[in-house]
Amino acid sequence: MNYIEQLPDSARRDQISTLHKEKQDWITQQKKGFLRYRTPCEILQAFPAEHVDCTDDTVVIGDPAEITPQEQKQIISALEGFIPWRKGPFSIFGTEIDTEWQSQRKWKRLLPKLPELKGKIVADIGCSNGYYMFRMTPYRPDLVIGLEPSIQHYYCFKGLNAMARQDNLHIDLLGVEHLPLFPECFDVLFLMGIIYHRSSPVDTLRDVFTSLAGGGTLILESQAIPGDPPTALFPEKTYAKVPGTYFVPTGSCLQNWLRRAGFSDIELFCQHPMSSIEQRRTDWMQFESYSDFIDPDNPQKTVEGYPAPHRVFIIARKK
Ligand SMILES: C[S@@+](CC[C@H](N)C(=O)[O-])C[C@H]1O[C@@H](n2cnc3c(N)ncnc32)[C@H](O)[C@@H]1O
Numbered sequence: 001m002n003y004i005e006q007l008p009d010s011a012r013r014d015q016i017s018t019l020h021k022e023k024q025d026w027i028t029q030q031k032k033g034f035l036r037y038r039t040p041c042e043i044l045q046a047f048p049a050e051h052v053d054c055t056d057d058t059v060v061i062g063d064p065a066e067i068t069p070q071e072q073k074q075i076i077s078a079l080e081g082f083i084p085w086r087k088g089p090f091s092i093f094g095t096e097i098d099t100e101w102q103s104q105r106k107w108k109r110l111l112p113k114l115p116e117l118k119g120k121i122v123a124d125i126g127c128s129n130g131y132y133m134f135r136m137t138p139y140r141p142d143l144v145i146g147l148e149p150s151i152q153h154y155y156c157f158k159g160l161n162a163m164a165r166q167d168n169l170h171i172d173l174l175g176v177e178h179l180p181l182f183p184e185c186f187d188v189l190f191l192m193g194i195i196y197h198r199s200s201p202v203d204t205l206r207d208v209f210t211s212l213a214g215g216g217t218l219i220l221e222s223q224a225i226p227g228d229p230p231t232a233l234f235p236e237k238t239y240a241k242v243p244g245t246y247f248v249p250t251g252s253c254l255q256n257w258l259r260r261a262g263f264s265d266i267e268l269f270c271q272h273p274m275s276s277i278e279q280r281r282t283d284w285m286q287f288e289s290y291s292d293f294i295d296p297d298n299p300q301k302t303v304e305g306y307p308a309p310h311r312v313f314i315i316a317r318k319k
Helices: 013-027 032-044 069-080 103-113 131-139 151-164 176-181 201-211 251-260
Strands: 059-061 090-092 095-097 121-125 143-147 169-172 186-192 212-224 264-273 310-317
Touching (some): 013 176, 032 069, 059 151, 069 095, 090 151, 103 131, 103 310, 121 131, 131 143, 131 151, 131 169, 143 176, 176 201, 201 212, 212 251, 251 264, 251 310
Parallel strands (some): 059 090, 121 143, 121 186, 186 212
Antiparallel strands (some): 090 095, 264 310
């Protein structure tokens, strides 16, 4: 079933449907850039899995006993089509995908504050390949919508979920900027790894606030700089080599943004320095990673000389 029909009446269904259709028409063109990811996705769609387990660190889709050695080769080749793999780990019919990020570490940090998901409508904004969406399924949400504008991540999730067949998970090629089409829609919204990429972070948080239903909960995770004053770093060009990074706040600055956007019951429940244990080069992601972003002579600084990143986790509510 199309997720749009399952949204509350407050959703701007007509506009979402129009956009959804426009995006689908756009990516179904026979262009090389689209085919590069569509083809592996279509190959994976031929392998619905019997055994699926999203309860542990590695999301397991399929058991090796379910396929022939020939089919396994086909699956591995399709999975390689999605390199670089950023979020995971996954195990696909016995193929272990060691992703750049050890995403289970982030999931474990937020678990103590995970809101009730059972029967809820949930959004994961910037959901990447859906690792966290899969991790939500044991908590039995009614509907999880991942907004993700990257075609690579979109098709990767589509391929994974064609095998995993979790009917309550959906992805659309939309971004955080489309949240105004979803007023009062979500019981729980995850905004992780996004806010420092926004040039107007408080406006984004206002849009998030509007998209939450009354009593809804936001789980916000962000890169941050260490320190107590409510300030934000604004890098000249890149931060830790990442372009498109605007404001990197301290934890208290981020809490002030949330207050000004209308949130209540704001609690920063975890803060930790980033490290190459959590983000590193692997066989499935062979480009530069965390250790290349940090000053080799001073791990407290990025290569640009800015304070090295922390990560903060905040829970906040809409009354
Ligand atoms: C740093 S990653 C974070 C991924 C994941 N949420 C996590 O916490 O591990 C940022 C993600 O946001 C996606 N993204 C890029 N532009 C976006 C936009 N305008 N709205 C929502 N997501 C966006 C990227 O494709 C990428 O998957």
